[in-house]
Amino acid sequence: MNAPSPSPLLRPVLRIFGLIFIFGIFVLNRLWPSGWAWAPEQPAYLQMILAIYITLGVFLLLAARDPIRHLSLIWFTVWSSIVHAVVMAVHSVTDPGQIGHLWGDVAALLLTAAVLAALTPRQLSAPSPT
Numbered sequence: 001m002n003a004p005s006p007s008p009l010l011r012p013v014l015r016i017f018g019l020i021f022i023f024g025i026f027v028l029n030r031l032w033p034s035g036w037a038w039a040p041e042q043p044a045y046l047q048m049i050l051a052i053y054i055t056l057g058v059f060l061l062l063a064a065r066d067p068i069r070h071l072s073l074i075w076f077t078v079w080s081s082i083v084h085a086v087v088m089a090v091h092s093v094t095d096p097g098q099i100g101h102l103w104g105d106v107a108a109l110l111l112t113a114a115v116l117a118a119l120t121p122r123q124l125s126a127p128s129p130t
Contacts, residue, residue, distance in 0.1 A: 006067050007119040014064035014074070017112055021057030026050055028104070035104020039097060067120070074120045078113045085109035 028036040029046065038045065056077065063070035085106045092101040 006121055010067050010119040011064045013115060013119055014060050014067060017077075017116070018057040018060035018064065021053040021060065023057075025053050032104060034100035036101075038101075071120065071123075074116055078117045078120070081109040081113040081116075085113070 025036070030037075033039075033041075059070075059073055060077065063073050067074060088101055088109070089106045092098045092106060
């Protein structure tokens, strides 16, 4: 199988999302709590979610070196972001005190999924006949 050519934007976008996952989520949680921190504040929950996203961010930075070799990680990021956003959206709508999340982390996760999905090849292409 021949490797498809990913968008030239995929590598820098993976780096950007990797850095956002490593540093940005904590910063946004502190600067915009109504859109990024679930109330009441739960330090154990925040530590767990940060641990997961920081780890994902490190692996996205590594994937940026050779995105084609890391398609499954990129697609995991797309689909897990969609699923996470849907679950959070349901909770945001059913708990009026959490509605700000629709414009914060729910929107950010859907944006992450959309951008990565648009830039990432769906599969390896079949070899061309010679």
